[in-house]
Amino acid sequence: MSSEGFDATYAIVVLVVDILIRVVAVIYVPQNRKPQTATAWLLAIFLIPYAGIILFLLIGSSKLPKRRREKQREINAYILETTEGMDRVTHDATFPSWLQPIVELNRTLGSMPLVGGNTAKFYTEYEESLAAMTEAIGTAERYVHVEFYLVSWDATTAPFFDAMEAAVRRGVTVRVLLDHIASVRSPHYRRTIKKLTAIGAQWRLMLPVQPLKGKYQRPDLRNHRKLVVIDGEEAFTGSQNLVDSSYNKRANIRRGLHWKDLMVRFEGPIVAGINALFVTDWYSETNELLLRETPTRARPKLPHALDAQVVPSGPGFDLENNLRLFDSLLYSAQRKVIITSPYFVPDDSMLYAITNAAYRGLDVQLFASEIADQAVVYHAQRSYYEALLRAGVRIWLFRSPTLLHAKHFTIDDDVAVVGSSNMDMRSFSLDFEISIMLHGRDAVNRLREIEESYRQNSTEVTLDEWLTRPLRSKVLDNTARLTAAVQ
Template sequence: MDAATAGALVAFALVVIDFVVRVLAVILIPKNRRPQTALAWLLAIFFIPYFGIAAFLLLGTYRLPKRRREKQLEINRYILDTTEGFDRVAAEAPWPEWLGPIVELNRTLGAMPMVGGNSSTLYQDDAVSLAAMIDEIERATTTVHVEFYILALDDTTRPFFDALAAAIRRGVTVRVLLDHLGTWQYKGFRPAKRALRRMGAHWHLMLPFQPLLGRIQRPDLRNHRKLLIVDGVVAFTGSQNIIDPGYEKRGNARRGLQWKDFMVRFEGPVVAGIDALFVTDWYAETNELLAREAAPARPTGAGGLDCQVVPSGPGFAGENNLRLFNSLVYAAQRKIILVSPYFVPDDSMLYAITTAAQSGIEVQLFVSEIGDQFFVYHAQRSYYETLLRAGVRIFLFESPTILHAKHFTIDDDVSVIGSSNMDMRSFSLDFEISVMVWGGTFLTRLRAIEDSYRQHSRELTLEEWLARPPLSQIADNVARLTAAVQ
């Protein structure tokens, strides 16, 4: 066979392989995926085939490794079993008529029961909330459970680590979980590990991606939760990571970027639910199932809030947070206020929000005027025209602040706070915590915070949006194609 014939055969074989790969992609990729996610992968494979195929093999499934999935099933059963005895709110609680089915939906999906008698403190200033967390650690007598997507040691967070070390010296058991790749990208990662080792804390990486140690899984499945539980009687959760508000990056410093977060301190029965979530994540990473530790005799404030902890992530069969969000949006009668730093909804959420606005319900969305992630920022902007045309009011929080708070309110009844963004990553790829709260006092305080956002925001109009530069429009449209795989 001469060289020309061999070359022709090789070229023919490559054409056949390329054709077969494309046909198989069309058949296999849409299975059990949203159409928009499948389309994004197909476009990647058709336009950049070798890179697209490699990326799909690495990132194309949000399923955890088999052993991890088995452990997650055990964890889900543990959540249901260990929370069965919690005191529930009375069946005759004066909830809106529509709230009961949503509470039951959450429970069916693997959430904790709704529990009453809780109290809370809300924080919208990062320095104040960090100081409050440090104060609670300094008061700890038995246990401190720390779980954060990002846990970095820098000048701002050093007092937090010092408080943990002092607690250990007092005989307090300190357990720490930090997301591996979430923290790895920051210079405070290694100092944090060294500090945890020196102080004698029990600590582990969450979802470690360490191929040389045989720990290989999809690298962008992350644990995005933010939890601090002290003595089993006080819990903090929300959007704040343990890192300097500028996130230790030179580019952020050049732009003057500062993150603005939202945290809540809870007391009452809901703390046991939040701690149960830490216990399940601890078991997933260590194979150690912690016994429920007796809480110390420590005065706590009784309150009138009903709260339900709703965990979500790739370990659950359904997208718990998305189902919760959509159910609440459809239940709204008067007003919906949404706050999310990364707003990239799937079709179901986009329809729910625009349907609410077109039905005469007041819908407000707070997002940042500027972004810290190019593709997410432009993908988010690609939805603004649809939202504005439907009647949604969009408020852009003033730069150079990144409004990183994650919460929303429905009518004068229900609030949801936690770590979850309103984007497809948080719905499918990240482990998150959401807390649904019924109680007028909580919502009133949260509405006051939303009002403060409005004072530092400007409202975007459809006319302004349609007049944006053509290059901006192109970037938005192209980024939208990547939204489902970000």
Template sequence: MSELDIWALALGTGHVALGLLAAILVSRNRKPAEAIAWVMAIVFVPFVGAAAFLLIGFGRLPAHRRAKQREVNELILERTRGPWLTSHEPDWPAWLAPATELNKALGALPMVGGNEITLNDDYAGTIAQMALAIDAARHRVHVQFYIGVHDEATAPFFEALARARGRGVEVRVLLDHVASLMYPRRKETAAFLESIGAQVHHMLPLRPWRGQWQRPDLRNHRKLLAIDSSIGFTGSMNLIEPRYHKAKNIRRGLSWHELMMRIEGPAVRELDAVFITDWYSETGQLLELDTTAIELEDATELIDAQVLPSGPSFENDNSLKLFTMMIHQATKRVSITSPYFVPDESILLAILTTAARGVPVELFVSEIGDQAMVYHAQRSYYEALLRAGVRIYLYRAPKVLHAKHFSIDDEVAVIGSSNMDMRSFSLNMEISVLLHGPELLADLLAVEDRYRENSRELELGPWLARPLRERALDNLARLTSMLQ
């Protein structure tokens, strides 16, 4: 046997061994499709695939962060022992009580009644509304956004923070570290917050020289504002002008369309508990939880709301479990709005099964995309959805529909920061709010009606006739989406 043959045999044996080792290590506690995708990457491009797995192949946060999450969960559970106070539980669909029990088991926070909630899908109007609420703050303002930039559009918000500090109100701000590095005016924003005396920390920082390191694409994607545990906001919107300061967005005329909600009532302290948990994770400082007793009087017209945090600080895919359960319970209608729709297998099966049962299902997505890989990956699911009878509405360009919500049977809804995609289910820290209340659902249906009016419906025939190049890109992007 020649020296060349020996080298070839050694390389071949090493390659097989690498494949077997990858199959054993990668498959542990991982979904089969995801594991197969990683093993194929490691086998077919060994060095690149193995390096990528070591960098982004581990889907949970470090143990010390998960321990802090469990510690605060225990405090929250202790605070909420005993009967929950809800506004109109007798009117709930039969499956909602088990869903709220599931959520409490996953995220520790209860369903609470007595909330007034208003929806706002006007970008500037939402910023003005948040600024007005901050101007009423007396004790503390907690700000947590994936992206936070002090610019012309968000100036009213930041100026309200300055006025609050001038009154002696405590202002704490959490911004995602990687997202802060990706957008302009980072230094100007930090300088402004420092100048007014706000306490600012970055979430999930990547500073290995300080011992701050985890999988780099595990991000904190939450968006919330909590004021004195009495007024709060959450939804899809980031604190940045609606074109995100990106030249390509400006060149294409793109701007973001969002949905936020203003909450007044007991659910705000649950939003605040999410902030307090993340503040503890980043600073080591455990702020005091609001333990005020909840009293409901004549609350039958008010809204029941349950905050559900999710993400890699938990041991379970919290929102995935809730969303899948809800879709399976539908008997009249399912309406989903998600800018990035790359569903987990269980979600896809729930949607296809529900449509096959004869339940009308509709999906609102953008006609155009701002992220090429996700845009093409989500398009790869359209054929199966259309064949199952799902109606797909493409929100007309140049608006990018960035709202994230869905409703079941015009009775129950979820609004928050979570997309209907694998990244939001497993990799991003998200916040969702489960909601029941007839007036709020009527308002959300009106929002969905406006989406329909500003969309074009996708038909199966023209979709199947799209160019071969587009079909190839869609299918390739779908494969890469499994590398989670």
């Protein structure tokens, strides 16, 4: 065959393969995906067919391997037994009529009940929350459960590690879970692993990407939860990782960038629900199902205690539990909605829920950061500001060099949500998250005070100002938005 004939045959084969890729993509990609996600993937495949299809095969499915999903279903039976405190829920005049259906929604999706008789203490200062968790570990008698997206042994977290080591020496069982990819990408990973081993903690990597060891799933499916449980008596959860507030990165240190987080210390029946998530994740990584342990101390019934419900979410569940909760609360709000989210990239349903609340005349406010550590997400987030501002949403940007990393929002004067979940499509579909829905005016009032402290350190964005931002910023924002739905 002449070189001309070979070239012609090769061109025909390439053309046929190219057409087949596009046809198969149109048939397969939209199946069980949101239209915006399917459209984004099809756009990538049509523009760059070979690279696009490889990317799709690598990260196009948000499902975990079958066995891991089966484990989630198995553990739901365990979670359903975590019902202590249901009789303490305060169904009085302060209980909104619209809240019970949302409680049932959460129960159906995540198995956890709403439980009463809880207390909550909020920590807004980074070192203060670390000190509180360290002190709590010092009181442990039976077990300490530690789970963080990112774990690092550094000068700031050293007392926490020392407390775990002292607990082990007292005969306390210390179990630690840390996300593989998040931790391995951070400074001090190797010495952190060595330290965990040296102090005698039982530790495991969450969602490890280790194909040579037979451990593999979509590499950007991550466990983003943050929690500490002491003896089943008290628990901490929120937005903070176990690392210095600079994340020990040279670029952050050079910029003077620090994270500002919110952690909450709970006591009461809700602790069993938080611990159930640790048990779930421990079982997924070790095949060891920890027995449920009852608290050793009787819990008194408090007259003004807090109702709380754990809402787990992530790729181990069939539905986007956190997104459904958030949207339901937004549509139920009657007067005020205040959102704090460092990474705010809503899907269409959430964007409609937020703007509809503003169009209904509610006081709707969003706290985000003036600066960011992730350029693409930062610009994608900014692309939504015009629509929000036109609807009447007030946007506050927390001033640099602090990155407001807290994740919470409040509805009217009655209900709040705190936890690890951002309001972005990654947190809705790709990350394991923990959210705690709270019912209680004392807790909401405390969060209102925290929101006011943010306001005092933020700059409000106006529509006129936003429309006059540089053309370069508009191009970057709108271009980054195209990547938001590629999941």
